[in-house]
Amino acid sequence: MPPRAYAQEAYPVRIVDRSKFAPRLRPATVAAPPGYAAGTIVVVTQQKLLYLIRGNGTADRYGIAVGTSGYSWKGEAIVGRKAVWPAWYPTDDMKRNVEGLPSRIAPGVDNPLGARALYLFQHGRDTLYRIHGTSEPWTIGTEASSGCIRMVNEDIIDLFDKAPTGATVVVI
Numbered sequence: 001m002p003p004r005a006y007a008q009e010a011y012p013v014r015i016v017d018r019s020k021f022a023p024r025l026r027p028a029t030v031a032a033p034p035g036y037a038a039g040t041i042v043v044v045t046q047q048k049l050l051y052l053i054r055g056n057g058t059a060d061r062y063g064i065a066v067g068t069s070g071y072s073w074k075g076e077a078i079v080g081r082k083a084v085w086p087a088w089y090p091t092d093d094m095k096r097n098v099e100g101l102p103s104r105i106a107p108g109v110d111n112p113l114g115a116r117a118l119y120l121f122q123h124g125r126d127t128l129y130r131i132h133g134t135s136e137p138w139t140i141g142t143e144a145s146s147g148c149i150r151m152v153n154e155d156i157i158d159l160f161d162k163a164p165t166g167a168t169v170v171v172i
Contacts, residue, residue, distance in 0.1 A: 025063025032059035067147035080121025
């Protein structure tokens with residue numbers, strides 16, 4: 001039976017055993033990286049960590065997976081759109097590189113975007129990069145994606161609820 005917090009989800013949220021994660025990759029409230037306004041999402045790709053700045057000198061920290069070599073993205077964007085249990089539409093590059101990849105993968109527990117997605121935009125245009133859940137929690141702390149930022153589904157649900165559309169995202 002799913003935890004009460006996830007009982008209303010459209011699909012089951014698989015609870016991840018965090019004891020298998022390095023302590024630094026487990027969610028925690030920590031001292032905020034300096035120089036960012038409250039509500040900013042800061043992604044530190046080298047450390048495989050994402051911070052949501054709270055504004056009182058603290059931040060919510062989450063372990064993440066980042067893009068494999070050659071697929072990583074850095075820069076500043078905003079959360080242009082948010083989606084609950086989104087469908088996934090692989091890019092043309094992905095379809096060229098993976099034989100048989102469909103044009104669309106329906107929402108659900110095996111969808112690569114997981115339970116939630118934050119769509120990153122620059123200058124009003126979709127960057128095609130996302131902060132999203134994953135059905136592969138063992139990838140957290142690694143370089144595993146095609147450039148997107150992966151989070152455990154429990155963590156992306158938490159971040160989704162706290163970060164509004166329009167939030168600034170800084171990927172360094």
